[in-house]
Amino acid sequence: MLRLVSLSIVVCGTVLAAVSLQARLNNKRPYEQAIGSIADERGIPDRKKEAKTEPADTSDRSKENVAWFLAKHGRQLKRIAGTKPRIDLMTAENWIMRDRIVAIYKKNLEDCVEPKTLSYMPGLGGDPELFEAAASFINRFFKPCKPVTAKQMVAGAGCNAIIENLLYDICDRGDGLLIEVPYWAGFETCFVLRTQVQQVHVYPPSSSSPEALVGEYQKALAQANRPIKALLFCNPHNPKGTVYPQSHIEALLRFCEQNDLHFISDEIYGLSVFNTKDTGGFVSVLQIDLEALGVNPNRVHMVYSISKDLGSSGLRTGFLVTQTHDKLRLSAAIANHSHVSTLNSAAITRLLRDDAAMDSLIADTRTGLAEAARTMANFLSFHKQEFLPPVAGVFVWARLGGSQCTWAQESQLQDRLEECGVSMSAGSGYYAVEPGWFRLNFALEKDTMLQAMRNIEDALGLTQRWSPKAE
Known part of the structure; x- marks a missing residue:
């Protein structure tokens, strides 16, 4: 596998996609078997020898992406194309x-549309007024240890776009990412289609202690056959609908510090916690005193979106908060291909500024x-x-x-x-x-x-x- 990764850049994209497909095949899920058969039939093509047989053909990278997507999400595509009501x-x-949120947006759009709303975004990583409103919102509801400022944020078209952009900036092609199973299937579009990062699965521990959890992450790290650059942490968890105690978050932060990993905390459901009696409530990574824990804040990044807590998934607006890593924040801003529109920004800014609402x-x-x-x-x-x-x-x-x-x-x-x-x-x-x-x-x-x-x-x-x- 290492020899494959070292092939020339001309075939790098195809090789890594094939390696990724084979890794998934080992898990023996039905759709992955379908992907594996595609890879077996095609093999690893030599682009220097293969002649294009179709006019205006797509790239091999595109073919690999489409083959993966059809095998992974074919059922959803069939459902979307179907006519039977479900x-x-x-x-x-x-x-x-x-209904309440729709009414608020209708009023906001009446009030906020002006000539400048139709202009290009004034800020590099997003609208400065949106960042000010979002920072105030996060400080109010997530109660960070150190207040979040507008300059510590980058905006994008939802959490998925933010995570993909973040992985593009901290991982090279073929690098690995630790993620606990089960996890939301949509994360894989962040891994496969552009960044070509390989997910390395961490299996749930047999006990609920933070030591047992870290032990499983350590095991996955030791068994990985590629450089591991980051840990993607989903809290509250999707699909289990649970939250992690602060002790577990701190244990994983120390694990990342010891192994020089980035810690990405997806907190998209952070304000949709409705049972605190049995859990002690939700703890954001922003609430933790990283310096007291001995963790470099440059490696800790929080991702949030208005999609879930505010019922606005179609507006495609999310935020990256990285409080001290200026270089990464700049890279995330200039490499962002999924900007938030000025109209979205204006309406959402009004919403987030309304504390009473x-x-x-x-x-x-x-x-x-x-x-x-x-x-x-x-x-x-x-x-x-x-x-x-x-x-x-x-x-x-x-x-x-x-x-x-x-x-x-x-x-x-x-x-x-x-x-x-x-x-x-x-x-x-x-x-x-x-x-x-x-x-x-x-x-x-x-x-x-x-x-x-x-x-x-x-x-x-x-x-x-x-x-x-x-x-």
Whole structure:
């Protein structure tokens, strides 16, 4: 493999994509077997010998990307192209306060559109006024150890774009990234399509201690066959809907310091924590005193977006906060290919500046999420389905396939759910350790969620019907 990586730059992109495909094939997920067969059929092409057979053909890099995407996300593309109506429990969107937020944006757009709104962005990494509003918002709700300033931020089209850009700046092609499984499938677009970074899986520890967690990261680091540059940490966790105690975050920060790794904290669900009684609440990496911990703040980066907590996923606006690494911040700003529009910036700036509206929205969203999560939990408990009680986010991680489920049966159940009119993500796409797990979004309008539950009962062959009256 090392010899492959050292090939000339002319074939570097194809080689790394093939290495990535083979690494995924070893995990034996159904879609990865499909990718593996594509790689086997094509082999590793010699571009010097191969003649183009099609006019105006795409690059080999493009072909590899399309082959990977079709194998990984083919089911979603088929669903999008289909005409049969389905309730979408696959997409993690927050509809709890959608009508109120729409009303706020309508007013903001009436008030904020002026001639300068149609001009180019005045700042290098984003609109300065947006950064001022976002910094104030983060300081108000995330309570950082050291206040965040506008100069410590870069904006991009959502967390995924920010993470991809960040990886592009801290990793070289073929470098590795530590990430705990299961993890959100969409992260892989950050790894594969442009940066060509290889994810190195960390498996959940058998105990809940911070020492056990670090032990699994240490094991993955030791077994990696490539340089590891960073650790991607998702807190609150997607897809499990859980939060990490401060002791675990600090242990991983020390681990990164000891092994010279960047620590990337994705906190996109940070304000969607609705159960603090059993967890102690959410702790942002920004709250931790890095100097007291002996951790260089240059290696710590927080990523946030308005997509989830503020129900605005379509506006594609996210932020990178790196408080001391000026060089990285500049690089992230100039290499950013996913800017936020001036119209978005103006509307969101108005929203984030309105402290009273933010206090009310976030409090009411948490209440609504708690109620929706409780309803989904009662439904699953009624049918004796195994699940992780969610404390954050907009979804629940449930084992609808049962403890005896195989990967093939999981795929069949996902098809059956589609046939019964409900779409949801299966655990194989998240590199779940065991088959049968699914992620179900519950942050929907009440009538829509109740109909989705009926469809799930049909797919599982459950004759006894749950109703809200059973709560």
